[in-house]
Amino acid sequence: MRVLLVEDERDMAAWLERALAQSGFLPEHAHDAAMAENLMAANDYDAIVMDLRLPDKHGLVLLREMRNRGDVTPVLILTAQGALQDRVRGLNLGADDFLTKPFALEELEARLAALVRRSRGRQAPHMRCGSLVYDSESRAFSLDGVLLHLTPREHAALAVLITRSGAPVEKNQLYSRVFDHDSDTSRDAIEVVLHRLRKKLAGSDVHIVTVRGLGYMLECAGQSA
Structure with a gap:
């Protein structure tokens, strides 16, 4: 399962990349929205894990732009912002799931697998x-x-x-x-x-x-x- 991890916290990103890779995922990391956009333009991903607080663009803006151009890749929002209004806004803008930090790695992996299973018309490559x-x-x-x-x-x-x-x-x-x-x-x-x-x-x-x-x-x- 190829996963794009959009996360600006280097230590968090490094830990997630390593943990997901050792669990059999194929993670790639983007440290900001610009890099994420370049990677999405050049590659197909089974799912995207996205932080909201990015240095160059808010994660929900990046998400909205993805959906506006027809990109239906499943997106799991991963953030320290756990307020109800944040979750509702994210889901309304096209997020498929929402996980608040801190979290258990096992839950993240299970949610990613579920998102890909539910995504219509996408076969695991x-x-x-x-x-x-x-x-x-x-x-x-x-x-x-x-x-x-x-x-x-x-x-x-x-x-x-x-x-x-x-x-x-x-x-x-x-x-x-x-x-x-x-x-x-x-x-x-x-x-x-x-x-x-x-x-x-x-x-x-x-x-x-x-x-x-x-x-x-x-x-x-x-x-x-």
Whole structure:
């Protein structure tokens, strides 16, 4: 499930990106409305998690503009503003759900899954790189049609790589999506995760390659770094 997270609080966004990735979602982060608009123009998302207090535009203005141009992507408003009038205004402007901070991650994940199930005419996409397939509804990877058993860290890393298949991902960016932001684990620990993933992909047409100076890339047969 590909999710756009529109949140200007860096620590909150980093925690959510990492937690959602480890739960099998494919999150991308926009720190303001302008970046969110650019990402929405270039990509299709299954759901959007949106804060209201953005630095360049109020979240409800961004939501209204989305709906006015016909964008029906499910939107969950995530904010510290829990007043009834805020919830009512947001829902009337086209929000599909409303969750007040602080919240339980399990509830956010359940609400996102429910929003996508209820969204009419939208099928959960399968992302593919050669024989590797990611089913965003079940949040499962398969290789040559066989379920790929992964640890949460392996799953989070592979989810980032398949989202950007054919393009390198920086080491620090990959690390931040796999390990806790307050972790004292060395940055080189990401190489251990990738080593294990390479072993599980061995013998297939899919490889994780190191692109010197740029990071790591998921490469299918016929692609070159």
